[in-house]
Amino acid sequence: MILTGVGLWAQDAAARPRWVSGTWSLEGGTIRRVSEDERPRARHAGFILPGLVDAHCHIGYSKTGAVDADEMARQAALTLASGVTLVRDCGVPVDNSGVQALAGPRLIRCGRHVARPKRYMRDLPIDVHDQSELPGVLTSMAESSDGWVKIVGDWIDRSAGADADLMPLWDPSVLVDAVAAVHEAGARIAVHAFSHRVIDSLIEAGVDDIEHGTGIDRDQASEIAARGIAVTPTLRQVELFADFAEQAGSKYPVYAATMRAMFEERRDHFQMLIDSGVLLLQGTDSGGYQQHGSIAGELALWSSWGASAQLIIDASTWVSQRYLGRPGLVEGGEGDLIVLDEDPRIDPVALARPSAVYVGGERAWVRP
Helix, strand or coil: CEEEEEEEEECCCCCCCEEEEEEEEEECCEEEECCHHHHHHCEEEEEEEECEEEEEECCCEECCEECCHHHHHHHHHHHHHCCEEEEEECCCCCCCHHHHHCCCCEEEECCCEEECCCCCCCCCCEECCCHHHHHHHHHHHHHHCCCEEEEECEEECHHHHHHCCEEECCCHHHHHHHHHHHHHCCCEEEEEECCCCCHHHHHHHCCCEEEECCCCCHHHHHHHHHHCCEEECCHHHHCCHHHHHHHHCCCCHHHHHHHHHHHHCHHHHHHHHHHCCCEECCCCCECCCECCCCHHHHHHHHHHCCCCHHHHHHHHHHHHHHHCCCCCCECCEECCEEEECCCCCCCHHHHHCCCEEEECCEEEEECC
Protein backbone atom coordinates (compact mmCIF):
# COMPACT_ATOMS: atom_id res chain seq x y z
CA MET A 1 0.00 0.00 0.00
CA ILE A 2 1.29 3.46 -0.93
CA LEU A 3 -0.30 6.63 0.44
CA THR A 4 0.32 10.24 -0.50
CA GLY A 5 -0.82 13.39 1.26
CA VAL A 6 0.11 15.73 4.09
CA GLY A 7 1.50 13.81 7.04
CA LEU A 8 2.49 14.51 10.64
CA TRP A 9 5.85 12.83 10.30
CA ALA A 10 9.16 12.44 12.15
CA GLN A 11 12.31 10.83 10.83
CA ASP A 12 12.82 9.06 14.17
CA ALA A 13 11.27 8.82 17.63
CA ALA A 14 13.65 11.44 19.06
CA ALA A 15 12.43 14.16 16.69
CA ARG A 16 9.36 16.33 17.01
CA PRO A 17 6.97 15.49 14.16
CA ARG A 18 6.27 18.16 11.57
CA TRP A 19 3.75 18.56 8.78
CA VAL A 20 5.17 17.47 5.44
CA SER A 21 3.80 16.68 1.99
CA GLY A 22 5.00 13.28 0.90
CA THR A 23 4.43 9.69 -0.10
CA TRP A 24 4.71 6.66 2.17
CA SER A 25 4.64 2.89 1.79
CA LEU A 26 3.05 0.46 4.22
CA GLU A 27 4.71 -2.91 4.01
CA GLY A 28 5.46 -5.64 6.52
CA GLY A 29 3.62 -3.75 9.25
CA THR A 30 5.85 -0.67 9.03
CA ILE A 31 5.77 2.71 7.35
CA ARG A 32 8.53 4.32 5.29
CA ARG A 33 8.77 7.47 3.26
CA VAL A 34 9.40 6.79 -0.41
CA SER A 35 10.40 8.76 -3.47
CA GLU A 36 7.86 11.09 -5.00
CA ASP A 37 8.32 8.99 -8.13
CA GLU A 38 5.89 6.60 -6.42
CA ARG A 39 3.16 9.24 -6.21
CA PRO A 40 1.36 8.28 -9.49
CA ARG A 41 0.48 4.85 -8.12
CA ALA A 42 -0.28 6.00 -4.57
CA ARG A 43 -3.69 6.30 -2.96
CA HIS A 44 -4.40 9.98 -2.24
CA ALA A 45 -4.96 10.10 1.49
CA GLY A 46 -5.55 13.77 2.33
CA PHE A 47 -4.10 14.04 5.82
CA ILE A 48 -2.08 11.21 7.39
CA LEU A 49 -1.51 11.20 11.15
CA PRO A 50 -0.45 8.80 13.88
CA GLY A 51 -3.46 6.93 15.22
CA LEU A 52 -5.27 8.47 18.17
CA VAL A 53 -4.61 7.28 21.71
CA ASP A 54 -7.15 6.68 24.45
CA ALA A 55 -4.90 6.50 27.50
CA HIS A 56 -7.78 6.05 29.93
CA CYS A 57 -10.52 3.63 28.98
CA HIS A 58 -12.09 0.46 30.30
CA ILE A 59 -12.65 -2.04 27.52
CA GLY A 60 -14.51 -4.89 29.16
CA TYR A 61 -16.73 -2.64 31.28
CA SER A 62 -19.95 -0.72 30.69
CA LYS A 63 -22.53 1.23 32.67
CA THR A 64 -24.12 -2.10 33.65
CA GLY A 65 -20.84 -3.73 34.76
CA ALA A 66 -18.43 -6.26 33.30
CA VAL A 67 -19.17 -7.54 29.78
CA ASP A 68 -18.52 -10.72 27.81
CA ALA A 69 -16.04 -11.27 24.97
CA ASP A 70 -18.51 -10.35 22.22
CA GLU A 71 -19.29 -7.03 23.85
CA MET A 72 -15.59 -6.36 24.38
CA ALA A 73 -15.08 -6.86 20.66
CA ARG A 74 -17.90 -4.42 19.94
CA GLN A 75 -16.38 -1.85 22.29
CA ALA A 76 -13.01 -2.25 20.60
CA ALA A 77 -14.61 -1.83 17.17
CA LEU A 78 -16.33 1.40 18.22
CA THR A 79 -13.05 2.69 19.59
CA LEU A 80 -11.20 1.84 16.38
CA ALA A 81 -13.84 3.54 14.23
CA SER A 82 -13.25 6.77 16.15
CA GLY A 83 -9.62 6.80 14.99
CA VAL A 84 -8.05 5.25 18.08
CA THR A 85 -5.29 2.73 17.36
CA LEU A 86 -3.84 2.47 20.89
CA VAL A 87 -5.67 2.19 24.19
CA ARG A 88 -4.47 1.85 27.73
CA ASP A 89 -7.09 0.03 29.72
CA CYS A 90 -7.14 1.65 33.15
CA GLY A 91 -8.80 -1.14 35.09
CA VAL A 92 -11.51 -3.75 34.55
CA PRO A 93 -12.64 -6.67 36.74
CA VAL A 94 -12.43 -9.18 33.86
CA ASP A 95 -9.73 -10.57 31.59
CA ASN A 96 -9.81 -8.48 28.43
CA SER A 97 -6.60 -9.82 26.92
CA GLY A 98 -8.60 -11.41 24.09
CA VAL A 99 -8.98 -7.92 22.59
CA GLN A 100 -5.29 -8.05 21.72
CA ALA A 101 -6.03 -10.70 19.09
CA LEU A 102 -8.43 -8.42 17.22
CA ALA A 103 -7.51 -6.25 14.23
CA GLY A 104 -7.28 -3.19 16.46
CA PRO A 105 -6.88 -1.10 18.47
CA ARG A 106 -3.70 -2.18 20.26
CA LEU A 107 -4.36 -2.75 23.97
CA ILE A 108 -2.15 -2.01 26.98
CA ARG A 109 -3.62 -3.69 30.05
CA CYS A 110 -3.32 -2.34 33.60
CA GLY A 111 -5.26 -5.19 35.18
CA ARG A 112 -7.77 -4.38 37.93
CA HIS A 113 -7.95 -1.23 40.00
CA VAL A 114 -6.39 -1.56 43.43
CA ALA A 115 -8.17 0.15 46.34
CA ARG A 116 -9.08 -0.28 50.00
CA PRO A 117 -12.37 -1.80 51.22
CA LYS A 118 -15.42 0.41 50.61
CA ARG A 119 -13.26 3.12 49.05
CA TYR A 120 -14.15 2.73 45.39
CA MET A 121 -16.93 1.56 43.10
CA ARG A 122 -18.39 -1.78 44.07
CA ASP A 123 -16.99 -4.93 42.39
CA LEU A 124 -14.35 -3.07 40.37
CA PRO A 125 -11.15 -3.18 42.44
CA ILE A 126 -8.95 -5.60 44.26
CA ASP A 127 -9.31 -4.53 47.89
CA VAL A 128 -6.20 -4.33 50.04
CA HIS A 129 -7.13 -4.59 53.72
CA ASP A 130 -3.63 -4.08 55.13
CA GLN A 131 -1.83 -1.13 53.55
CA SER A 132 1.55 -2.76 54.07
CA GLU A 133 0.55 -5.37 51.48
CA LEU A 134 0.19 -2.79 48.67
CA PRO A 135 3.77 -3.07 47.31
CA GLY A 136 3.46 -6.85 47.04
CA VAL A 137 0.04 -6.70 45.41
CA LEU A 138 1.27 -4.24 42.80
CA THR A 139 4.43 -6.24 42.13
CA SER A 140 2.29 -9.27 41.37
CA MET A 141 0.00 -7.24 39.12
CA ALA A 142 2.95 -5.73 37.27
CA GLU A 143 4.08 -9.21 36.35
CA SER A 144 0.77 -10.03 34.65
CA SER A 145 -0.10 -6.66 33.10
CA ASP A 146 1.35 -4.89 30.07
CA GLY A 147 3.75 -2.68 31.98
CA TRP A 148 1.19 -0.59 33.86
CA VAL A 149 -0.78 -0.89 37.09
CA LYS A 150 -3.61 1.31 38.37
CA ILE A 151 -4.48 2.30 41.93
CA VAL A 152 -7.18 4.49 43.44
CA GLY A 153 -5.50 7.43 45.14
CA ASP A 154 -8.55 9.07 46.71
CA TRP A 155 -12.29 8.53 47.11
CA ILE A 156 -15.07 9.63 49.38
CA ASP A 157 -14.69 8.23 52.90
CA ARG A 158 -18.32 7.68 53.87
CA SER A 159 -17.37 6.55 57.38
CA ALA A 160 -17.20 10.24 58.34
CA GLY A 161 -20.93 10.65 57.78
CA ALA A 162 -22.02 14.19 56.96
CA ASP A 163 -18.36 15.30 57.09
CA ALA A 164 -17.35 12.76 54.45
CA ASP A 165 -15.11 14.11 51.72
CA LEU A 166 -12.54 12.94 49.19
CA MET A 167 -9.68 11.48 51.22
CA PRO A 168 -6.43 9.69 50.32
CA LEU A 169 -6.50 5.90 50.55
CA TRP A 170 -2.82 5.34 51.30
CA ASP A 171 -0.26 6.64 53.78
CA PRO A 172 2.50 8.57 51.98
CA SER A 173 5.17 6.14 53.15
CA VAL A 174 3.19 3.22 51.74
CA LEU A 175 2.87 5.01 48.40
CA VAL A 176 6.63 5.56 48.24
CA ASP A 177 7.28 1.85 48.80
CA ALA A 178 4.54 0.80 46.39
CA VAL A 179 5.74 3.01 43.53
CA ALA A 180 9.31 1.86 44.09
CA ALA A 181 8.14 -1.77 43.93
CA VAL A 182 6.28 -1.16 40.67
CA HIS A 183 9.31 0.50 39.11
CA GLU A 184 11.57 -2.27 40.35
CA ALA A 185 9.27 -4.72 38.55
CA GLY A 186 9.78 -2.77 35.32
CA ALA A 187 6.30 -1.27 35.23
CA ARG A 188 4.70 2.14 35.65
CA ILE A 189 1.80 3.31 37.79
CA ALA A 190 -1.30 5.37 37.05
CA VAL A 191 -3.33 6.80 39.93
CA HIS A 192 -6.94 7.94 40.12
CA ALA A 193 -6.95 11.32 41.88
CA PHE A 194 -9.72 13.91 42.14
CA SER A 195 -8.79 15.90 45.25
CA HIS A 196 -6.11 18.43 46.09
CA ARG A 197 -5.08 16.75 49.33
CA VAL A 198 -3.78 13.59 47.65
CA ILE A 199 -1.55 15.25 45.04
CA ASP A 200 1.55 16.01 47.14
CA SER A 201 1.88 12.38 48.18
CA LEU A 202 1.66 11.24 44.54
CA ILE A 203 4.34 13.70 43.47
CA GLU A 204 6.69 12.68 46.26
CA ALA A 205 6.13 8.98 45.60
CA GLY A 206 7.08 9.49 41.94
CA VAL A 207 3.97 8.14 40.25
CA ASP A 208 3.98 8.13 36.46
CA ASP A 209 0.50 9.33 35.55
CA ILE A 210 -2.23 11.12 37.48
CA GLU A 211 -5.73 10.36 36.19
CA HIS A 212 -8.22 13.26 36.26
CA GLY A 213 -6.01 15.49 38.44
CA THR A 214 -8.74 18.03 39.18
CA GLY A 215 -7.25 18.96 42.56
CA ILE A 216 -3.82 19.95 41.23
CA ASP A 217 -2.92 23.55 42.13
CA ARG A 218 -0.50 25.82 40.24
CA ASP A 219 2.54 25.02 42.41
CA GLN A 220 1.87 21.30 42.14
CA ALA A 221 1.39 21.61 38.38
CA SER A 222 4.81 23.24 38.08
CA GLU A 223 6.39 20.41 40.04
CA ILE A 224 4.52 17.78 38.05
CA ALA A 225 5.76 19.37 34.82
CA ALA A 226 9.33 19.53 36.13
CA ARG A 227 9.29 15.84 37.06
CA GLY A 228 7.72 14.70 33.79
CA ILE A 229 4.66 13.19 35.46
CA ALA A 230 1.78 12.87 33.01
CA VAL A 231 -1.80 13.93 33.67
CA THR A 232 -4.80 12.46 31.83
CA PRO A 233 -7.53 15.07 32.40
CA THR A 234 -10.65 13.16 31.18
CA LEU A 235 -12.67 16.35 30.68
CA ARG A 236 -16.00 14.66 29.94
CA GLN A 237 -15.77 12.93 33.30
CA VAL A 238 -15.09 16.26 35.00
CA GLU A 239 -18.24 17.58 33.32
CA LEU A 240 -20.17 15.13 35.51
CA PHE A 241 -18.90 16.57 38.81
CA ALA A 242 -21.99 18.75 39.21
CA ASP A 243 -24.13 15.62 38.88
CA PHE A 244 -22.00 13.84 41.49
CA ALA A 245 -22.48 16.80 43.83
CA GLU A 246 -26.24 16.74 43.28
CA GLN A 247 -26.39 13.00 43.98
CA ALA A 248 -24.49 13.48 47.25
CA GLY A 249 -27.06 16.05 48.31
CA SER A 250 -27.63 16.73 51.99
CA LYS A 251 -26.27 13.33 53.03
CA TYR A 252 -22.67 14.25 52.16
CA PRO A 253 -22.66 18.06 51.97
CA VAL A 254 -18.87 18.51 52.36
CA TYR A 255 -18.14 16.11 49.51
CA ALA A 256 -20.84 17.76 47.43
CA ALA A 257 -19.25 21.17 47.96
CA THR A 258 -15.82 19.81 46.96
CA MET A 259 -17.14 18.32 43.72
CA ARG A 260 -19.17 21.41 42.89
CA ALA A 261 -16.18 23.71 43.42
CA MET A 262 -14.00 21.62 41.09
CA PHE A 263 -16.78 21.62 38.51
CA GLU A 264 -17.07 25.40 38.60
CA GLU A 265 -13.30 25.83 38.19
CA ARG A 266 -12.89 23.14 35.53
CA ARG A 267 -12.14 25.37 32.54
CA ASP A 268 -9.66 27.62 34.33
CA HIS A 269 -8.04 24.57 35.88
CA PHE A 270 -7.48 22.89 32.52
CA GLN A 271 -5.98 26.08 31.11
CA MET A 272 -3.69 26.26 34.15
CA LEU A 273 -2.39 22.75 33.43
CA ILE A 274 -1.65 23.81 29.86
CA ASP A 275 0.04 27.04 30.92
CA SER A 276 2.17 25.14 33.46
CA GLY A 277 3.57 22.87 30.77
CA VAL A 278 2.14 19.66 32.22
CA LEU A 279 2.45 16.62 29.95
CA LEU A 280 -1.18 15.94 29.05
CA LEU A 281 -2.37 12.60 27.71
CA GLN A 282 -5.62 12.02 25.86
CA GLY A 283 -8.20 9.79 27.56
CA THR A 284 -11.98 9.36 27.56
CA ASP A 285 -12.68 7.28 30.69
CA SER A 286 -15.04 5.26 28.48
CA GLY A 287 -16.68 2.20 29.95
CA GLY A 288 -19.16 3.38 32.55
CA TYR A 289 -20.26 6.98 32.44
CA GLN A 290 -18.77 7.48 28.96
CA GLN A 291 -19.52 5.41 25.90
CA HIS A 292 -16.76 3.58 24.05
CA GLY A 293 -15.69 5.32 20.87
CA SER A 294 -16.57 8.75 22.27
CA ILE A 295 -13.22 10.51 21.85
CA ALA A 296 -14.85 13.18 19.65
CA GLY A 297 -16.55 14.59 22.73
CA GLU A 298 -13.25 14.75 24.58
CA LEU A 299 -11.56 16.53 21.66
CA ALA A 300 -14.40 19.05 21.52
CA LEU A 301 -14.00 19.89 25.21
CA TRP A 302 -10.24 20.30 24.91
CA SER A 303 -10.92 22.80 22.13
CA SER A 304 -13.72 24.73 23.85
CA TRP A 305 -11.75 24.87 27.11
CA GLY A 306 -8.82 26.61 25.47
CA ALA A 307 -6.36 24.09 24.03
CA SER A 308 -4.92 25.00 20.65
CA ALA A 309 -5.59 22.76 17.67
CA GLN A 310 -1.94 21.69 17.49
CA LEU A 311 -1.81 20.86 21.21
CA ILE A 312 -4.89 18.69 20.81
CA ILE A 313 -3.42 16.96 17.76
CA ASP A 314 -0.09 16.35 19.49
CA ALA A 315 -1.53 15.15 22.81
CA SER A 316 -4.02 12.88 21.07
CA THR A 317 -1.45 11.26 18.79
CA TRP A 318 2.33 11.14 19.04
CA VAL A 319 2.75 12.62 22.55
CA SER A 320 0.51 10.01 24.15
CA GLN A 321 1.90 7.29 21.88
CA ARG A 322 5.48 7.99 22.86
CA TYR A 323 4.64 8.20 26.55
CA LEU A 324 3.07 4.76 26.28
CA GLY A 325 6.08 3.34 24.47
CA ARG A 326 5.06 3.67 20.82
CA PRO A 327 6.94 5.88 18.35
CA GLY A 328 4.16 7.49 16.33
CA LEU A 329 4.72 7.87 12.58
CA VAL A 330 8.47 7.53 12.07
CA GLU A 331 10.74 5.97 9.49
CA GLY A 332 10.50 2.18 9.89
CA GLY A 333 7.96 2.47 12.70
CA GLU A 334 4.63 0.78 13.17
CA GLY A 335 2.10 1.53 10.46
CA ASP A 336 -0.59 2.68 12.90
CA LEU A 337 -2.29 5.71 11.39
CA ILE A 338 -5.47 7.49 10.50
CA VAL A 339 -6.42 9.09 7.19
CA LEU A 340 -8.53 12.25 7.27
CA ASP A 341 -10.35 14.16 4.57
CA GLU A 342 -10.43 17.31 6.73
CA ASP A 343 -7.53 19.36 8.08
CA PRO A 344 -7.42 18.85 11.88
CA ARG A 345 -5.43 22.06 12.26
CA ILE A 346 -8.66 23.85 11.38
CA ASP A 347 -11.00 21.56 13.34
CA PRO A 348 -9.26 19.14 15.73
CA VAL A 349 -12.48 17.17 16.24
CA ALA A 350 -11.89 15.97 12.67
CA LEU A 351 -9.36 13.60 14.24
CA ALA A 352 -12.31 11.45 15.28
CA ARG A 353 -13.79 11.43 11.77
CA PRO A 354 -11.28 9.29 9.87
CA SER A 355 -11.93 7.94 6.42
CA ALA A 356 -9.66 4.98 7.17
CA VAL A 357 -7.72 3.53 10.09
CA TYR A 358 -4.59 1.40 9.69
CA VAL A 359 -3.08 -0.85 12.36
CA GLY A 360 0.18 -2.64 11.68
CA GLY A 361 0.16 -1.37 8.12
CA GLU A 362 -3.19 -3.02 7.38
CA ARG A 363 -6.44 -1.19 6.83
CA ALA A 364 -8.43 -2.15 9.93
CA TRP A 365 -11.42 0.13 9.36
CA VAL A 366 -12.79 2.17 6.49
CA ARG A 367 -15.67 4.61 6.56
CA PRO A 368 -18.81 2.99 5.10
